[in-house]
Amino acid sequence: MAATKxxxxxxxxxxxxxxxxxxxEAVRDELKSxxxxxxxxxxxxxxxxSDRTREIITEICKEDKNVKAIFNVxxxxxxxxxxxxxxxxxxxxxxxxxxxxxxxxxxxxxFIAAWEEGYKxxxxxxxRSKESPFVYxxxxxxxxxxxxxxxxxxxxxxTGFGLYDKSFINTLRxxxxxxxxxxxxxxxxxxxxxxxEYEQPKRRAGKTHNNWYTLYDAAMLSFTSYTKAGLRIxxxxxxxxxxxxxxxxxxxxxxxxxFWDKFTAGYAPTMIAFFFMGGVQLAFLGFMGExxxxxxxxxxxxxxxxEEKRINFxxx
Numbered sequence: 001m002a003a004t005k006x007x008x009x010x011x012x013x014x015x016x017x018x019x020x021x022x023x024x025e026a027v028r029d030e031l032k033s034x035x036x037x038x039x040x041x042x043x044x045x046x047x048x049x050s051d052r053t054r055e056i057i058t059e060i061c062k063e064d065k066n067v068k069a070i071f072n073v074x075x076x077x078x079x080x081x082x083x084x085x086x087x088x089x090x091x092x093x094x095x096x097x098x099x100x101x102x103x104x105x106x107x108x109x110x111f112i113a114a115w116e117e118g119y120k121x122x123x124x125x126x127x128r129s130k131e132s133p134f135v136y137x138x139x140x141x142x143x144x145x146x147x148x149x150x151x152x153x154x155x156x157x158x159t160g161f162g163l164y165d166k167s168f169i170n171t172l173r174x175x176x177x178x179x180x181x182x183x184x185x186x187x188x189x190x191x192x193x194x195x196x197e198y199e200q201p202k203r204r205a206g207k208t209h210n211n212w213y214t215l216y217d218a219a220m221l222s223f224t225s226y227t228k229a230g231l232r233i234x235x236x237x238x239x240x241x242x243x244x245x246x247x248x249x250x251x252x253x254x255x256x257x258x259f260w261d262k263f264t265a266g267y268a269p270t271m272i273a274f275f276f277m278g279g280v281q282l283a284f285l286g287f288m289g290e291x292x293x294x295x296x297x298x299x300x301x302x303x304x305x306x307e308e309k310r311i312n313f314x315x316x
Contacts, residue, residue, distance in 0.1 A: 004039050005037075005038050005091075005092040006038065006039040006091040007035065007038045007039070007040050007108075008041040008089035008093065009027050009031075009040065009095045010043050010045065010082055010086055010089065010094060010097070011024070011042065011044050011097065011099045012044075012078075012081050012082040012096075012098070013044055013046045013049060013053050013099050014046070014047040014049055014075065015049045015050060015053060016049070016100065017049070017051040017052040017056055019099050019101065020044070020053050020056045021056050021059075021060060022101075023100075023105075024042060024044075024067065026101070026105045027040075027042060027108070028042065028064070030106070030108050030109065034109040035112055038112070039091075040066055041067075041089065041090060041091050042066060042067045042068070043067075043068045043085050044060075044067070044068070044069045045069070045070045045072070045082065045084065046069065046071050047075040047076060048072055048074045057069045057311075068088075068311060068312040069309075069311040069312065070084075070088065070305075070307055070310055070311075072308060073305075073306045074306070076304065076305040079180055079182070080178075080179075080304040080305055081304075081305055082096055082160070082182075083182055084304040084305045086164070086182075087169065087172060088313075089169065091166070092165075093163050093166060094163070094166070094169055095162070095163045096160055096161065096162065097161050098159075101201060101203065102202070104124075104198055104201065107124055110122075112163065114163075114194045115163050115165065119192065119194040120164075120168055120192070120193070121163070121164055121165065121186060121190045121191060121192075121193035121194075122162055122163040122193065123155070123162030123186065123193055123194075123196070124159075124161040124162055124198050125155065125157050125158050125196070125197055125198070126157040126159070126200045127157070127197045127198070128199040129199065130200060130201050131200060131202065140156070140157065143157060154183070154184065154187050155183060155186065158183050160182045160183055160186075162186075168190060171189060172185070176301070178304065
């Protein structure tokens with residue numbers, strides 16, 4: 001008789017006191033009712049919540065020994081924390097999803113069914129969303145831009161919500177990437193995958209913790225990790241600008257020599273050119289700085305997170 005398989009579910013949290021118990025019960029009930037042949041492991045990882053999230057998770061861990069928890073000493077961001085939790089799971093497959101119900105719990109059985117068909121990776125891809133129409137549209141334009149600029153074909157409207165076979169989790173463990181971007185890693189290193197489309201609902205409770213800074217941070221992480229376009233554009237634009245400036249300068253010199261008394265342009269063109277080139281240089285220095293910061297982070301090779309406490313883990 002074949003051994004019972006275990007499904008691990010990772011639930012990252014940050015100030016989710018209004019959702020923590022509800023998402024646990026929803027995941028547990030969905031797995032027990034729709035996938036009763038599997039054991040389950042639910043792993044909360046908390047990014048230093050300032051509300052009652054940790055208290056609620058601790059209570060859940062006391063009630064259900066299939067629930068584990070990792071409490072971080074501080075907030076390590078929206079990428080490092082769930083990625084670290086994925087590496088701590090023990091199941092035959094690992095499912096990552098948000099704790100705010102924006103990733104539908106109803107898709108878990110579909111993920112598992114596709115996994116049993118032989119797919120090592122099964123992901124959820126948004127086709128519609130009940131979030132802000134402008135934000136959804138902006139995300140779509142960003143995904144299309146990155147997809148065109150990247151040497152690796154990126155996955156549009158994919159947030160990381162999906163199922164990953166244990167073999168792929170072992171691949172992630174071997175990467176030792178201090179700035180992981182799971183969306184790009186799946187596209188670059190993942191085996192054949194199945195995509196399941198869904199409509200993203202609104203948060204069940206609380207407010208979103210994403211803002212323009214976190215969105216920019218995510219965009220720059222994917223940009224510096226999977227594209228060379230910023231540096232290439234800077235190089236081409238630099239050569240082009242230098243060539244045009246040389247032609248204009250040569251024309252200006254010829255005009256001065258031939259029409260010395262009549263040729264005058266004042267200081268306006270010089271000042272416009274000065275400020276324009278200054279702005280362009282600052283913009284591309286910013287691009288280069290993003291790449292340098294990404295390199296610096298990887299060279300330092302700091303840990304993904306620092307744990308403060310673990311609950312229901314085998315001490316061995």
